[in-house]
Amino acid sequence: MSEVSHSDTVRQDAYLRVAVDHLPYGIALFGADLRLVVANPTYAQVLALPETLVREGTSLDEILLFVARRGDLGPGTPEILADQRRRLITTQPTTLTQRLSVLGHYIEIHTSQAPGGGLVISLADVTDRAKAETALEQINHTLEQRVDDRTRALTLLNAELEKARAKADAANHEKTRFLAAASHDLLQPLNAARLYTSTLFERTRGTPMADLAASIDASLNAVEDIMSTLLDISRMDSGALKVTRSNFNSLDLLKKVEIEFQPLAEEKNIDLRVVGASFLVRSDRMLLARVIQNLVSNAIKYTKPGGRVLVGCRKRGETVRIDVIDTGIGIDSHQHQLIFTEFSRLEQGARIAQGLGLGLSIVQRILAALDHPLNIESIVGKGSRFSVTVPRIAQSEPVAAVQDNPAARPESRLAGLQVLCVDNERSILDAMSGLLENWGCDVRVATSLKDISQANMLEGWVPDLVLMDYHLEQSSGLDAIEWLKQVAGGQLPAILVTADRTNAVRQLAEARGTAVLNKPVKPAALRALITQVTRRG
CATH class of the missing domain: 3.30.565.10 (Histidine kinase-like ATPase, C-terminal domain)
Incomplete structure (x- = not known):
C-alpha cells in the first residue's frame, strides 16, 4: 500500500513539475536556508541567468550578486545592492517591484515568504505591457496638451467673440440712438408739410386745386408710412423692442x-x-x-x-x-x-x-x-x-x-373750441393753427411755457384743449401740461403730439391721463381724437 502511495506521489510531483515548467511566469522556490529548491525554465530565461545559477542548491546571494553586478539592481556597489535586496525580500511578507534590466526588458518581480520558512519568487516579462502603459501615458499627455491648446484657442476665440458682440451691441445702441434722433428730425418737417397740405385741401375743397392738394397729401402719407415702418423694423431688429x-x-x-x-x-x-x-x-x-x-x-x-x-x-x-x-x-x-x-x-x-x-x-x-x-x-x-x-x-x-x-x-362740432398749441417748431405751429382755424377753433400758439407767461396768453382766455409737443427746450411736454393744469385751476384736456414713438413716453403719458398722437399727424385722426378728448360732437 505504501509502495502505491509513493508511486502516486512521484507521479503527482512529475505532473506538477511539468505544469510549472510550462507556466508563462518564472517560478523559483528557495528553502529556509535560502538555497534554490526548484525553478522553471522561464525563471532562468526572464532573468537571463546562466545554467550554473539555476541548479538546485544555488544560494539566493549568488543570484542577487550576479544581477547586481550586471546592473539590474541599479547603480552602486554590487555587494551592497545585493545585500539590501536580500534583506528586503526576506524580512517582508510580500514585495512587488518592477525593474528595467540591462537587456532592456521590464521585469515584474513578486516575492512571498513560504509557510515554515523559505521564499517563493515569481516574475514576468512585462515589457509589452510597460510599453503600452508608456504609450497610453504619452497619448494622455498628448490629449491633455491638445485639450489645453484647444481650451486656450477657445478662450481666445470667446474673447474675440465677446469683443465682437460688445462692438455689435455698441453699434446697435448707436444705431438706435441715431434712429431715435432721425425719426424726430425727419418726422418734424413731414408733420408740418402734412398739416399744410391738409389745410390747403380743406380751403380749396371743390376746386381743381383741391385735387392737387390731395395728391400731395397722399404722397406725404406714403412717405410717412414707409419711414415709420422702416424705423419700427430697425428698432425691432436692433433689440429695442421691449415687451x-x-x-x-x-x-x-x-x-x-x-x-x-x-x-x-x-x-x-x-x-x-x-x-x-x-x-x-x-x-x-x-x-x-x-x-x-x-x-x-x-x-x-x-x-x-x-x-x-x-x-x-x-x-x-x-x-x-x-x-x-x-x-x-x-x-x-x-x-x-x-x-x-x-x-x-x-x-x-x-x-x-x-x-x-x-x-x-x-x-x-x-x-x-x-x-x-x-x-x-x-x-x-x-x-x-x-x-x-x-x-x-x-x-x-x-x-x-x-x-x-x-x-x-353727428359730425364733430369743433367751432369755438379754444385750443392752445405748444411746439418748439414754428413751422408746425403755423401749420397746426391753420388747420384748426379752418375747423373753426380759436387757436393760440407758443414755443415754450416762457412764451405763454411773457405774452400773458392765459389772462382772460382758458383753453378747452392743449396740443403739446413732448420735446420742449426747457421742459418735457408732460411737465408743461401739469403746469398748465395748475394755472387753469382744474381739469384740462390735453393731447401729447410727438415724434417720439418709444413705449416709455407713451406709458408715462397714459400714467398721467394724457392721450398721445404721433407725428406726422393725420388730420382725420387728430379731429377724431380731439372729439373724443373734449367730448364734443
Whole structure:
C-alpha cells in the first residue's frame, strides 16, 4: 500500500513539475536556508541567468550578486545592492517591484515568504505591457496638451467673440440712438408739410386745386408710412423692442382703433364697425394696439368702396380671439406665408393700393415677441379674417357692449373750441393753427411755457384743449401740461403730439391721463381724437 502511495506521489510531483515548467511566469522556490529548491525554465530565461545559477542548491546571494553586478539592481556597489535586496525580500511578507534590466526588458518581480520558512519568487516579462502603459501615458499627455491648446484657442476665440458682440451691441445702441434722433428730425418737417397740405385741401375743397392738394397729401402719407415702418423694423431688429405686459380691457383697445380709422373708412365709403363684449386680457397694450392697427389698415386698404370691415373679440376658453374681418380681395391659401415677407406684395393687392409690403412683417415680429398666435382664413374675391389670440384674465361675466353705429353719430362740432398749441417748431405751429382755424377753433400758439407767461396768453382766455409737443427746450411736454393744469385751476384736456414713438413716453403719458398722437399727424385722426378728448360732437 505504501509502495502505491509513493508511486502516486512521484507521479503527482512529475505532473506538477511539468505544469510549472510550462507556466508563462518564472517560478523559483528557495528553502529556509535560502538555497534554490526548484525553478522553471522561464525563471532562468526572464532573468537571463546562466545554467550554473539555476541548479538546485544555488544560494539566493549568488543570484542577487550576479544581477547586481550586471546592473539590474541599479547603480552602486554590487555587494551592497545585493545585500539590501536580500534583506528586503526576506524580512517582508510580500514585495512587488518592477525593474528595467540591462537587456532592456521590464521585469515584474513578486516575492512571498513560504509557510515554515523559505521564499517563493515569481516574475514576468512585462515589457509589452510597460510599453503600452508608456504609450497610453504619452497619448494622455498628448490629449491633455491638445485639450489645453484647444481650451486656450477657445478662450481666445470667446474673447474675440465677446469683443465682437460688445462692438455689435455698441453699434446697435448707436444705431438706435441715431434712429431715435432721425425719426424726430425727419418726422418734424413731414408733420408740418402734412398739416399744410391738409389745410390747403380743406380751403380749396371743390376746386381743381383741391385735387392737387390731395395728391400731395397722399404722397406725404406714403412717405410717412414707409419711414415709420422702416424705423419700427430697425428698432425691432436692433433689440429695442421691449415687451411690457399688463391687464386691460380688449374692447377699449378696439374702440380706440375704431376712432383712429373711422375717418379713413368713411373716405373710402367702407363700413367699419367694432363689436363684441368686454374682456380683461393680458398683453403689451401698445404693441397689441399696433398689431390691430396694421391689420385694420390693411383691411381698409384692400377692401373696395362699399365694403365692410368688422373688428371684434370673443372668448375662447382661457383666451380671447380678436378678429379683423373684411370683404376685400382675399388671399390664396398658398400665399399666406408670402404676405409676411418684407417688401413682398401680391400682384392683385399692388394694383389696388400703394405700399412696400412691410405692415404684416411688423405684425409677425410683434406677435412673435408677444407669443400670440395668428390665424388667417381667406377666400379669394370674398374677404379675409385675421385672428389674434391673447390670454384672458378670469373675471365676472362680461357685459355686452353697446353697439355704436359710427355712421349715425353727428359730425364733430369743433367751432369755438379754444385750443392752445405748444411746439418748439414754428413751422408746425403755423401749420397746426391753420388747420384748426379752418375747423373753426380759436387757436393760440407758443414755443415754450416762457412764451405763454411773457405774452400773458392765459389772462382772460382758458383753453378747452392743449396740443403739446413732448420735446420742449426747457421742459418735457408732460411737465408743461401739469403746469398748465395748475394755472387753469382744474381739469384740462390735453393731447401729447410727438415724434417720439418709444413705449416709455407713451406709458408715462397714459400714467398721467394724457392721450398721445404721433407725428406726422393725420388730420382725420387728430379731429377724431380731439372729439373724443373734449367730448364734443
